[in-house]
Amino acid sequence: DQQVKQNSPSLSVQEGRISILNCDYTNSMFDYFLWYKKYPAEGPTFLISISSIKDKNEDGRFTVFLNKSAKHLSLHIVPSQPGDSAVYFCAASASYDKVIFGPGTSLSVIP
Amino acid sequence: DSGVTQTPKHLITATGQRVTLRCSPRSGDLSVYWYQQSLDQGLQFLIQYYNGEERAKGNILERFSAQQFPDLHSELNLSSLELGDSALYFCASSVGIAGDNEQFFGPGTRLTVL
Numbered sequence: 001d002q003q004v005k006q007n008s009p010s011l012s013v014q015e016g017r018i019s020i021l022n023c024d025y026t027n028s029m030f031d032y033f034l035w036y037k038k039y040p041a042e043g044p045t046f047l048i049s050i051s052s053i054k055d056k057n058e059d060g061r062f063t064v065f066l067n068k069s070a071k072h073l074s075l076h077i078v079p080s081q082p083g084d085s086a087v088y089f090c091a092a093s094a095s096y097d098k099v100i101f102g103p104g105t106s107l108s109v110i111p
Numbered sequence: 112d113s114g115v116t117q118t119p120k121h122l123i124t125a126t127g128q129r130v131t132l133r134c135s136p137r138s139g140d141l142s143v144y145w146y147q148q149s150l151d152q153g154l155q156f157l158i159q160y161y162n163g164e165e166r167a168k169g170n171i172l173e174r175f176s177a178q179q180f181p182d183l184h185s186e187l188n189l190s191s192l193e194l195g196d197s198a199l200y201f202c203a204s205s206v207g208i209a210g211d212n213e214q215f216f217g218p219g220t221r222l223t224v225l
Contacts, residue, residue, distance in 0.1 A: 006153075032211040043113060043201050043216030044154070051211070089154060093210020098167040101146075103153035 003027045004092050004102040012108045019077040021105050023090030026071065030092040034099070035064060035075050038087045047088070048075070080109045114138065115217035117202050123223045129190040132220045136183055136204030142166065143185040144214060145177055148199040160185055161208045189222070197224045 005024045013019045023033075031052040036044035050057040050064045050073070057064050063076045077084055090102040114137035124130055136143050145157040156169035160179035171177075174192075179185045189196060199219045205212035 034213075036216075041218070043115070043203070043218050045113065045216065046213045049211065049213070096209050098156050098159060098169060099144075099210050099214065100156065101154040 002103075003030075004090055004100045006088075006090055006102040006105045008105050009103070010106040010108070012110060013080045015082055015109055015111050016079045019075075019080045019084065019107055019109065021075040021077075021088050021090075021107065023073045023075075023102055024071060025073075025092050027092070027094065027100075028071070029094040029097075030100075031095055032093050033064070033066060033073050034091045034093075035062075036089045036091060036101075038089065038104070044089055077107075080107075082109050082111050085109045113215040113217065115202060115204050115215050117200075117217035117220050119220060120218065121221050121223075123225065124192060125225055126192055126194060128192050128224075129188065130192065130222065132187040132189070132200055132202075132222075134185045134187070134202030134204075134217060136185070136202075137215050140204035140206055140215070141183065142205045142208055142212065143179055143183070144203040144205075145171075145185070145187050146201040146203065148201065148219075149195075149197075152198075154201065157187070159208075166208055192224045194224050197222055 034049040035047040038044040087104045093099040116135045141162045146154040157171040159167040177187045203214040203216045
């Protein structure tokens, strides 16, 4: 039973445009959400997070939106750059419980 | 560089064999996590240790075991290896135990079972 879903395995976006990566979850107990980025041959690196008490968190070009009623979150990257090409993992956790990762979305930013 | 080290980087072995993967967490981090990433799969949580004690368990097979030593490094032991165990194994560390702690990942160990 996949508690964190990323239904788009891949996404291609033109450089300079907006990239929107989506994530859905099923466990209503999740109260913290994170996005990690992974380049080939490297481990994932933390990108941005959001607590369930917020509906938006912004860090430079990256913004995460949380819609608790829909159990949906999205990561917006504006403007997209070729260096953003990577696999993006959505992750979620309930208080003091393990983090559950989604299957990832591979983003390609085309120059 | 995340500060988390994993050895070896690559491991090729045969079915039925036993291997040990090693992880050294970032300085100051007390939690260590192990994840498995198979082809086209996400990161599957295996197990977490905090300051030497098992903290949480995921879908870890009985053939797999792990431990965290007093110096906080961790080892993941995989035995009776099967072809399906071929995967990337990541170790991560964090300061605390809560799910809102940012995890720092090592570069991974690629295990190939022939």
